Amino acid sequence: xxxxxxxxxxxxxxxxxxxxxxxxxxxxxxxxxxxxxxxxxxxxxxxxxxxxxxxxxxxxxxxxxxxxxxxxxxxxxxxxxxxxxxxxxxxxxxxxxxxxxxxxxxxxxxxxxxxxxxxxxxxxxxxxxxxxxxxxxxxxxxxxxxxxxxxxxxxxxxxxxxxxxxxxxxxxxxxxxxxxxxxxxxxxxxxxxxxxxxxxxxxxxxxxxxxxxxxxxxxxxxxxxxxxxxxxxxxxxxxxxxxxxxxxxxxxxxxxxxxxxxxxxxxxxxxxxxxxxxxxxxxxxxxxxxxxxxxxxxxxxxxxxxxxxxxxxxxxxxxxxxxxxxxxxxxxxxxxxxxxxxxxxxxxxxxxxxxxxxxxxxxxxxxxxxxxxxxxxxxxxxxxxxxxxxxxxxxxxxxxxxxxxxxxxxxxxxxxxxxxxxxxxxxxxxxxxxxxxxxxxxxxxxxx
Amino acid sequence: xxxxxxxxxxxxxxxxxxxxxxxxxxxxxxxxxxxxxxxxxxxxxxxxxxxxxxxxxxxxxxxxxxxxxxxxxxxxxxxxxxxxxxxxxxxxxxxxxxxxxxxxxxxxxxxxxxxxxxxxxxxxxxxxxxxxxxxxxxxxxxxxxxxxxxxxxxxxxxxxxxxxxxxxxxx
Numbered sequence: 363x364x365x366x367x368x369x370x371x372x373x374x375x376x377x378x379x380x381x382x383x384x385x386x387x388x389x390x391x392x393x394x395x396x397x398x399x400x401x402x403x404x405x406x407x408x409x410x411x412x413x414x415x416x417x418x419x420x421x422x423x424x425x426x427x428x429x430x431x432x433x434x435x436x437x438x439x440x441x442x443x444x445x446x447x448x449x450x451x452x453x454x455x456x457x458x459x460x461x462x463x464x465x466x467x468x469x470x471x472x473x474x475x476x477x478x479x480x481x482x483x484x485x486x487x488x489x490x491x492x493x494x495x496x497x498x499x500x501x502x503x504x505x506x507x508x509x510x511x512x513x514x515x516x517x518x519x520x521x522x523x524x525x526x527x528x529x530x531x532x533x534x535x536x537x538x539x540x541x542x543x544x545x546x547x548x549x550x551x552x553x554x555x556x557x558x559x560x561x562x563x564x565x566x567x568x569x570x571x572x573x574x575x576x577x578x579x580x581x582x583x584x585x586x587x588x589x590x591x592x593x594x595x596x597x598x599x600x601x602x603x604x605x606x607x608x609x610x611x612x613x614x615x616x617x618x619x620x621x622x623x624x625x626x627x628x629x630x631x632x633x634x635x636x637x638x639x640x641x642x643x644x645x646x647x648x649x650x651x652x653x654x655x656x657x658x659x660x661x662x663x664x665x666x667x668x669x670x671x672x673x674x675x676x677x678x679x680x681x682x683x684x685x686x687x688x689x690x691x692x693x694x695x696x697x698x699x700x701x702x703x704x705x706x707x708x709x710x711x712x713x714x715x716x717x718x719x720x721x722x723x724x725x726x727x728x729x730x731x732x733x734x735x736x737x738x739x740x741x742x743x744x745x746x747x748x749x750x751x752x753x754x755x756x757x758x759x760x761x762x763x764x765x766x767x768x769x770x771x772x773x774x775x776x777x778x779x780x781x782x783x784x785x786x787x788x789x790x791x792x793x794x795x796x797x798x799x800x801x802x803x804x805x806x807x808x809x810x
Numbered sequence: 811x812x813x814x815x816x817x818x819x820x821x822x823x824x825x826x827x828x829x830x831x832x833x834x835x836x837x838x839x840x841x842x843x844x845x846x847x848x849x850x851x852x853x854x855x856x857x858x859x860x861x862x863x864x865x866x867x868x869x870x871x872x873x874x875x876x877x878x879x880x881x882x883x884x885x886x887x888x889x890x891x892x893x894x895x896x897x898x899x900x901x902x903x904x905x906x907x908x909x910x911x912x913x914x915x916x917x918x919x920x921x922x923x924x925x926x927x928x929x930x931x932x933x934x935x936x937x938x939x940x941x942x943x944x945x946x947x948x949x950x951x952x953x954x955x956x957x958x959x960x961x962x963x964x965x966x967x968x969x970x971x972x973x974x975x976x977x978x979x980x981x
Contacts, residue, residue, distance in 0.1 A: 452975025458959045476966040484949040641943040650935045689943040
């Protein structure tokens with residue numbers, strides 16, 4: 363098959379197969395970093411361009427031990443997926459068919475079918491501003507995976523977090539292998555194709571799900587309307603919605619909603635750094651008891667429970683009549699620090715302090731909190747808005763990563779390098795004004 | 811007979827009332843030995859039912875029934891004239907007690923249901939949130955979707971009262 367994407371990439375970068383050295387792209391935007399970005403963009407473009415079916419082997423931490431899962435994975439452009447789990451025995455036969463809108467999960471041992479939300483939501487997402495802002499993307503060289511040449515790239519978080527390495531097929535851009543490495547625990551998830559074949563047209567019927575005769579069907583609704591701000595959510599539920607005052611550098615609010623299951627109503631807040639996410643769930647304390655497993659911990663002096671599921675970690679605690687649960691891949695210390703900051707409950711004091719330090723209006727600060735921003739983000743927004751002479755919404759978009767330096771420079775009619783300098787100065791000034799910086803969450807750089 | 815957690819929850823009330831078959835009762839007992847949440851639910855249910863069952867059957871003082879009937883005699887004569895709006899012939903102490911128990915049971919039902927909901931939420935809370943997180947993680951561009959499908963699939967099963975994997979119990 364003609365490597366179409368290779369030709370696209372070759373226009374910008376030439377990679378030496380022998381030594382693994384990456385030569386600078388002709389476009390000259392920024393050398394190795396730019397080549398790595400192009401490989402990453404090639405990987406993200408691949409699902410739109412190619413169909414494949416293969417056998418994937420996933421090795422992951424689960425409940426204190428390593429588990430290996432084998433799955434037959436098929437993909438049809440742009441966002442259809444079929445997964446048939448082959449091993450271990452406990453999941454053998456499980457099928458997931460996802461058409462990009464709905465995912466059906468079928469469990470043959472129980473003859474049960476579940477209608478779930480799609481797992482392909484971000485597959486075609488191309489906004490990488492936040493990811494490039496928070497991760498250093500670099501090319502490590504080339505390697506061979508099941509006899510195919512692949513570029514190897516690494517995504518290193520600028521703050522605490524998980525490093526990702528990807529083996530990207532030179533011919534198609536498909537990710538043939540990936541590894542996620544936690545700084546404290548080593549590799550927490552790795553996956554690779556032990557066999558793959560590419561096609562330009564897998565039959566659509568293969569990705570259409572039909573419920574087997576006699577199967578019990580369950581529709582498990584996910585979070586309703588996932589784009590609500592904490593302020594909007596607080597108007598819809600009968601309990602207060604707590605917003606994290608501080609998060610690891612780079613994490614920003616990406617959406618919230620209401621999750622309902624039986625009589626349990628929870629508010630859901632999602633924060634992301636472009637590659638990883640931390641979710642917060644909040645529900646009245648009386649509506650849910652403590653789980654019977656996990657390790658007891660103290661969160662700001664209050665009892666809590668920490669559950670290490672392996673890849674995901676869960677921290678549960680109570681405050682102000684609410685049960686809070688944080689779920690993510692972030693290190694346990696990070697989750698505990700974030701939880702302690704929430705549990706400290708100094709909202710009004712921090713609003714007043716930041717208003718005093720920045721000269722900002724307390725009502726504006728409260729409004730930005732209601733939009734899910736952390737206090738360091740608010741300080742940065744206020745300082746940047748003043749430094750650049752922009753309106754507040756523009757500064758908010760920039761701080762949240764939905765506006766790149768290049769976009770903002772165009773809006774302000776500034777040269778990007780000049781804007782970058784101004785942003786760095788403003789960010790350094792903002793960092794000095796922020797009262798909430800703990801060592802574990804110290805900022806490691808200004809937005810790019 | 812092997813019963814899952816969800817099914818045992820449904821059978822607990824009948825178990826307390828002694829309405830299960832021998833095999834069902836044995837299976838519930840075996841599950842109660844292993845499951846702390848169901849044991850607590852069982853104790854709560856037993857306590858509630860014991861409370862209802864232990865309500866004293868108060869004997870009315872002598873002459874209470876005649877004093878109750880006395881003012882109604884004119885009504886009976888009105889009924890005799892074609893009114894028939896208060897059929898009191900069936901009004902017996904057992905009926906009064908039954909009505910009282912019904913009112914108490916209706917009042918207690920939301921409490922029992924609330925307790926059961928809460929216990930169910932305790933069992934599934936972590937899985938519910940991990941499932942939700944896994945589905946939301948699919949918004950991230952580079953995440954392995956086959957792995958997320960595995961996590962969400964395991965949680966689906968726990969949410970309907972099944973074990974996440976064949977032959978496996980929650981740690």
